[in-house]
Amino acid sequence: MRLYLSSFRMGDRFGELMRALGPRAKVAVISNAVDFIPAEDRTAHARTVFDPVQHFNGQGLDAFDLDLRTFFGDPARLEATLDxxxxxxxxxxxxxxxxxxxxxxGLDALLRREVSGGGLVYGGWSAGAVVAAPTLRGLELMDDPEVVVAGYDPEPVWEGLGLVPFSLVPHFGSQHPEAEAAAQAAAWLAAQGLPHRTLRDGEVLVI
Structure with missing residues (x-):
């Protein structure tokens, strides 16, 4: 397995991911997509709603939080941490x-190299899934590209990781607050003739 891209949380094919990883596999969990949310609110959400690290560990994996901000400008140290x-x-x-x-x-360059070579599996949900596409064009109808916090470059990055040859639109046709925006994003991509796939919550794209 190279990619496990989910619309919402772990999706309905989590067993396949577990079998591909094997017991006690190390998992680096990245939550930088919510850096705009105050830390105390994030902690409360993890404690009372859902904690991905705890979920992975509860399934017999060895998961840890990886804050990419601590590696800004230091891709060599990030690569060593991911060993x-x-x-x-x-x-x-x-x-x-x-x-x-x-x-x-520097995680983008590392993922492009290691996922294609089979050294890493990349997975994620919603924002974590859509960045695997060649471009983030159209996703501005779902996420604000101008959202930044201290330490981040102000300019949006429109280029995706290119791990799949099409755009992904999560939460499509789902009972989710972003479902309407997802329909708009899918319609825009279709109008532009850009290849894309929609994912309902629960659905997962596995490669």
């Missing part, structure tokens, strides 16, 4: 903020 990691997982939030973090830390 032995089998899955890099990116949570939902603002796709443009996540994409900035990937570029500033």
């Amino acid at each position: 032995g990691v089998r899955l890099v997982w990116a949570n939902g939030g603002n796709a443009f903020l996540l994409r900035r973090a990937m570029r500033q830390s």
Whole structure:
């Protein structure tokens, strides 16, 4: 398995991911897509709603938080930190903020090299999924590209990772607050003739 791209949280094919990783596989969990949310609110959400690190660990994996901000401008140290990691997982939030973090830390270049070569599995939901596309054009109808916090480059990164040859639109046709925006994004991509796939919550694209 190279890619596990979900619309919402872990999706309905999580067993396939577990079998591909094997027991005690190391998982780096990235939550930079929600860096615009105050830390205390993020902590409360993880404690009372859903904590991806705890979820992975509860399934017998060895997961840890990886804050890409601590690696901005230091891709060599990031690569060393990821030594032995089998899955890099990116949570939902603002796709443009996540994409900035990937570029500033050098994770984007590392993923392109290691995922294509089979050294890493990349997965994520919502924002974590859509950045795998060739471009983030059209996703501004769902996420604000101007959202930045301290330490981030102000300019949006419109280029995706290019791990799949089409755009992804999560939350399509779902009971989700962004479902209407997802329909607008899908319609825009179709009007532009850009290849894309929609994902309903629960659906996962596995490659």
